[in-house]
Amino acid sequence: MYKYDSYDQQMVDTRVAEFRDQVRRRLSGELTEEQFRPLRLQNGLYLQLHAYMLRVAVPYGTLNSAQMTVLGDIADKYDRGYGHFTTRQNIQYNWIKLEDTPDILADLAKVEMHAIQTSGNCIRNISSDQYAGAAADEVVDPRPYAELLRQWSSFHPEFLTLPRKFKIAVIASETDRAAMRLHDIGIKMVRNPAGEIGAQFYAGGGMGRTPMIGPMIREFVPLDQLITYSEACLRVYNRYGRRDNKYKARIKILVHELGKDEYTRQVEEEFAHLLGQGIEPPLAELERIKQYFVDPAFEAGASDELDLSDPDFRLWVERNTHAHKQAGYVIANVSLKPVGGIPGDASADQIRLMAQLAKDYSFDELRVTHAQNIVFPHVKKADLYTLWKALDEAGLGIANLDTLGDIIACPGLDYCSLANARSIPVAQKISERFGSAEKQAEIGELKLKISGCINACGHHHAGHIGILGVDKKGVENYQLLLGGCEGADTSLGKITGPGFDENGIVDAVEKATEVYLSNKQDGERFLDTYRRIGMDPFKEAIYG
Amino acid sequence: MVDVQFRFRDDEAVNDSAVTVDAFTEQTNATAVRIEPGDDARALLPFLDRLRLIEVNFPAWTDGRGYSSARVLREAGFTGEIRAVGDVVIDMLSHLKRCGFDAFAPDKPLNPADAQAAFERWDNVYQATADGRQPIWALRHQS
Numbered sequence: 001m002y003k004y005d006s007y008d009q010q011m012v013d014t015r016v017a018e019f020r021d022q023v024r025r026r027l028s029g030e031l032t033e034e035q036f037r038p039l040r041l042q043n044g045l046y047l048q049l050h051a052y053m054l055r056v057a058v059p060y061g062t063l064n065s066a067q068m069t070v071l072g073d074i075a076d077k078y079d080r081g082y083g084h085f086t087t088r089q090n091i092q093y094n095w096i097k098l099e100d101t102p103d104i105l106a107d108l109a110k111v112e113m114h115a116i117q118t119s120g121n122c123i124r125n126i127s128s129d130q131y132a133g134a135a136a137d138e139v140v141d142p143r144p145y146a147e148l149l150r151q152w153s154s155f156h157p158e159f160l161t162l163p164r165k166f167k168i169a170v171i172a173s174e175t176d177r178a179a180m181r182l183h184d185i186g187i188k189m190v191r192n193p194a195g196e197i198g199a200q201f202y203a204g205g206g207m208g209r210t211p212m213i214g215p216m217i218r219e220f221v222p223l224d225q226l227i228t229y230s231e232a233c234l235r236v237y238n239r240y241g242r243r244d245n246k247y248k249a250r251i252k253i254l255v256h257e258l259g260k261d262e263y264t265r266q267v268e269e270e271f272a273h274l275l276g277q278g279i280e281p282p283l284a285e286l287e288r289i290k291q292y293f294v295d296p297a298f299e300a301g302a303s304d305e306l307d308l309s310d311p312d313f314r315l316w317v318e319r320n321t322h323a324h325k326q327a328g329y330v331i332a333n334v335s336l337k338p339v340g341g342i343p344g345d346a347s348a349d350q351i352r353l354m355a356q357l358a359k360d361y362s363f364d365e366l367r368v369t370h371a372q373n374i375v376f377p378h379v380k381k382a383d384l385y386t387l388w389k390a391l392d393e394a395g396l397g398i399a400n401l402d403t404l405g406d407i408i409a410c411p412g413l414d415y416c417s418l419a420n421a422r423s424i425p426v427a428q429k430i431s432e433r434f435g436s437a438e439k440q441a442e443i444g445e446l447k448l449k450i451s452g453c454i455n456a457c458g459h460h461h462a463g464h465i466g467i468l469g470v471d472k473k474g475v476e477n478y479q480l481l482l483g484g485c486e487g488a489d490t491s492l493g494k495i496t497g498p499g500f501d502e503n504g505i506v507d508a509v510e511k512a513t514e515v516y517l518s519n520k521q522d523g524e525r526f527l528d529t530y531r532r533i534g535m536d537p538f539k540e541a542i543y544g
Numbered sequence: 545m546v547d548v549q550f551r552f553r554d555d556e557a558v559n560d561s562a563v564t565v566d567a568f569t570e571q572t573n574a575t576a577v578r579i580e581p582g583d584d585a586r587a588l589l590p591f592l593d594r595l596r597l598i599e600v601n602f603p604a605w606t607d608g609r610g611y612s613s614a615r616v617l618r619e620a621g622f623t624g625e626i627r628a629v630g631d632v633v634i635d636m637l638s639h640l641k642r643c644g645f646d647a648f649a650p651d652k653p654l655n656p657a658d659a660q661a662a663f664e665r666w667d668n669v670y671q672a673t674a675d676g677r678q679p680i681w682a683l684r685h686q687s
Contacts, residue, residue: 007668007680007683007684010667011668011670014665014666014667018665021661025634025658035633038606121608151670151680151681155639155670156671157611157638157639157640157643157669157671158612158673159608159611160608160611160639161605161607162608235615239612243581243609273619277619279672281679281682282681282685285685288684288685
């Protein structure tokens with residue numbers, strides 16, 4: 001994976017110094033909270049209901065074990081012994097003291113990490129496919145392009161006070177594992193008919209209160225124009241994105257109001273102008289970055305055999321592993337969704353254990369997924385049982401990937417000052433009711449996502465089943481959505497009808513699964529059945 | 545008129561009073577103009593040779609349209625003074641300078657030591673912008 005050179009290190013160290021100075025001016029009263037707020041946000045520091053929350057960037061979701069170890073140590077040293085992995089492939093700490101933050105950033109900088117632009121109205125941490133560099137179906141490893149974009153977007157002086165936050169995802173396979181079209185800009189690396197690699201651009205996707213699937217705005221941007229084209233997209237947005245209403249300020253509204261064709265025309269015009277400005281790094285820079293993403297030293301001829309005589313292991317292999325491009329290897333997912341647990345949470349000890357195991361069994365590499373799980377991208381099949389045993393002893397061997405137990409949930413009203421309703425207790429109740437191995441085997445793949453307010457951090461629009469918590473006259477109320485999907489066939493969920501209380505929503509989910517089970521045809525997942533039979537049978541069962 | 549607190553130019557100070565973009569296009573003798581966040585800086589491009597000063601107003605520092613305005617002007621070859629006025633705060637200074645601003649007239653004067661530190665904060669930069677600095681990618685591949 002990427003390694004900082006002295007320039008990268010200097011940039012991050014400078015940021016630590018800058019932020020330390022900003023905190024000093026805040027603590028001395030030179031800056032009011034109102035003045036400090038946009039500054040701290042650009043460094044991932046939120047003021048939550050009970051304390052500050054710090055969101056640490058995991059660029060394109062890739063980590064090494066030294067970095068993961070430090071994430072565990074920070075949880076112990078500055079928080080309450082745990083961290084929370086997020087839907088942006090980052091990690092956040094919920095109990096941070098303002099005066100500690102410069103030291104936390106200094107600890108992170110020592111292992112080439114930071115919290116730069118993990119919040120605020122700027123270009124956020126760039127996300128990617130958690131199986132990048134390991135999946136058999138990718139055209140190319142998307143991470144070198146994400147790293148090129150990371151450097152370009154870090155402290156970009158023109159784009160630090162955009163109308164609203166700006167999220168970019170880069171993928172490189174038909175199977176979209178990063179919800180690419182639900183980003184402000186989605187980039188799909190493709191090969192053109194001449195065999196050249198380039199970038200396909202999508203713009204104006206997003207979730208939040210007005211979910212939209214981003215349309216394609218350019219089929220192919222050559223690699224030596226990638227930064228210039230991105231800059232053109234951003235400049236048009238910075239100049240013309242709405243600033244009169246923060247709920248209409250995302251690029252999706254601009255693209256929607258102008259129309260895709262007019263937005264594209266403006267981008268192309270800006271792009272033509274910027275091509276003459278010399279802002280594109282040379283291809284040699286991309287080549288330099290690519291060297292860091294070459295395959296690890298896989299053992300040639302490693303055996304594909306697995307001893308599946310342990311039934312629990314067998315279940316985990318079936319549920320939580322994915323085919324690797326290299327014979328004899330496999331991609332292993334660690335679910336951070338134990339029955340009744342808090343989705344995405346891991347203790348300091350668990351984090352450090354995963355770090356050690358990655359060192360021992362996955363070429364020193366880990367990934368964070370947008371589904372709030374952890375991936376060991378390169379595990380030799382011969383080591384898989386040993387790895388699973390070690391994970392399982394620490395409560396990390398749960399076999400429930402992409403099932404009803406593997407819920408995505410935002411922190412909700414337990415932590416977040418924006419939330420209208422709690423998400424975590426609902427997730428816990430659902431996972432308790434549907435978490436058994438039998439239930440999961442029966443229901444199969446069913447992605448359930450919960451947000452505690454319409455900002456949709458829990459991606460409820462993109463859940464096969466989505467749950468949206470709202471505030472109804474001071475009482476928490478939960479609305480049910482069906483039919484969302486974030487993959488290559490992205491779709492937005494539709495609301496079933498009136499909402500429910502906390503227990504009611506769990507019952508409604510159960511009824512939805514019953515409709516599926518009594519209607520499903522051979523091999524159909526919940527989503528397939530829903531798409532075939534439509535909303536009515538579900539409505540009838542839930543409200544009838 | 546608010547005083548210019550920081551200026552990175554050797555030429556004589558410009559004290560011409562600035563007119564709005566709308567008024568400017570009607571007044572062929574004006575030499576200074578003020579751009580508001582909603583104005584299109586490109587409307588000035590036909591007139592750059594007779595402008596000595598372009599003020600870019602930041603009614604609120606969190607509205608970043610002025611950064612694009614300045615770069616658009618520099619990219620079009622404007623060499624006169626581009627002055628940031630309004631709610632200009634310490635933490636914007638180095639970024640403004642990178643986008644082509646070379647004079648700063650904050651509504652509230654800034655602490656000179658903090659401002660100095662802010663201007664000098666970044667030894668290197670990741671992007672090529674309007675300040676002519678060699679970005680890190682160029683330094684990595686020079687020679």
